[in-house]
Amino acid sequence: MPRAAELTDAQWDRIRPLLPSPIGKRGRPFRQDRRVIEAIIWRYRVGSPWRDVPESFGPWQTLWKRHRRYSGDGTWDHILAELLADADAAGEINWAVSVDSTINRAHQHATTLPRVTGGLSNYKKLLPEPADHGIGRSRGGLSTKIHQLVDGHGLPLVVLVGPGQAGDAPMFPILMGHLGVARSGPGRPRSKPDRVRGDKAYSSRAIRAHLRQRGIVAVIPEPSDQAGHQKRRGSSGGRPVRYDAEDYRGRNVIERGFNDTKQWRGLASRYDKLALTSRVGAVLRAVTLWASRMSETR
Template identity: 45%
Template sequence: MRSPSGRAGRARPVRRVACRRHHRTVINGILFRLRTGVPWRDLPPRFGSWKTVHDRHRRWSADGTWARIFEALQADADMEGRIDWSVVSVDSTSCRAHQDAAGARKRAPRVPRRRRQSVDHRPDEGLGRSRGAFTCKTHLACEGGRRPLAFVITPGQWGDAPQMVEVLRRIRVPRPSAGHPRTRPDHVCGDRAHSSRRNRRYLRRRQIKHTIPEPANQKDNRRRRGSAGGRPTGFDRGAYRRRNEVERTINALKGFRAGATRFEKRAYVFHGTVTVAAIRLWLRS
């Protein structure tokens, strides 16, 4: 047998190069797992290798790819006037952690040096012991259209009031045309768990109107101090009725089973999972 070069001999076999799985197929696998909450190993074969889907989701969570898509969708909606900045509500929800979420190694994820600032890596991995056993908590802010603007992952025993400022600081909607990103809503609404002098001072300094009811113990403490306790806080009943918007946003996020129960060991991977769920809510609108 002659080779293609004309010399006699045995022809070499043609090496087949494995093709790289298309991003569309991988994203469909990520969305399927987000909706159903199945283990990565149980993904249907039509999405390709489960390890490819998992590794690409983990990498996109680490380098900020999901976060940039999330910001791009918000920027397009703001440019079209589809974001209701009149009342932004804040609240939190507890997420039960599966037993597979325990046992993460105490090391930071490997990501490129130029993108390490995008990783939401926590030494405690956002897991803690609370009344609901092994849990984590998602603190979020949503706009009037019942879509999340920003969120923070913390251990389950952390309170709501200390995280309110951090959630509001993460609101950052870019403006593609010109100008700085929008970070300040017109009005902020929260429940009694977010009432603190630090939060009210922060909102007044940024000239943001707010409606946060004052608990009974804080009222008694203010009255006991007399004139040094300050004036009573204002309360807008009409704005407070819109606090159900954040509750409905939480219900929509927990419709994705991979976001209602945490299976990921790493906090930044679970942060990416919640970001994908938020992206789905923005795409639906």
């Protein structure tokens, strides 16, 4: 694939049929879909301002408007959902799921909108823009987090963003609530993984109870302070936490997956003002990763 191209022909063949009907608001057909999509990918891969996207891709206003439109109407989420359904039907999804987040510094150009600090209710739905735009002040300054559930190969199943200072554990039930892979035949979407691997940040009674009630194996180690508190309480502290330490080694797939995501410089740092478009940049990266994997299996 030449350096000027952002998608292989095989990747484009997977994505093209899933794009919306090429009719604009005034009945004009969208032109050169591939060039526009590749321009959006180029912008996130390079981390460039929209105005500095090469003229060979077309007017930057067209690129931004298409990205904003596809972000708001759920196009990229729909495409990812379709790719996941195809992957599950082909047996390509490993349902040993891992959960984690990665923090991103927010560039000063991303922090010019007024922000109202809100609770996690802002992130229970995918499309509405949260009042704080998914940006918070952590020890390193203004930052945001990308939260993901990935399959056993490290490919994203769910992508959300939140403020950088927010904890990981409160986001876990929200991530699980958005997990749902449609089946090729009749039946509800699959929302129950075989197991969930998480680091000590996800060690809480609420999370363990949630997984236990759903019959999902929890592969989550316990922090030493929690183990100490439990031991001091004696029999009232409950049973000691046990997990498969050998299986836990498989959690590194999400760390390697974040490395793949952050190969796009526009995702390693946050340049988007809106959480809506920032999250969809990460969703678009997930689309390219799944399209690449599925094109290899054809």
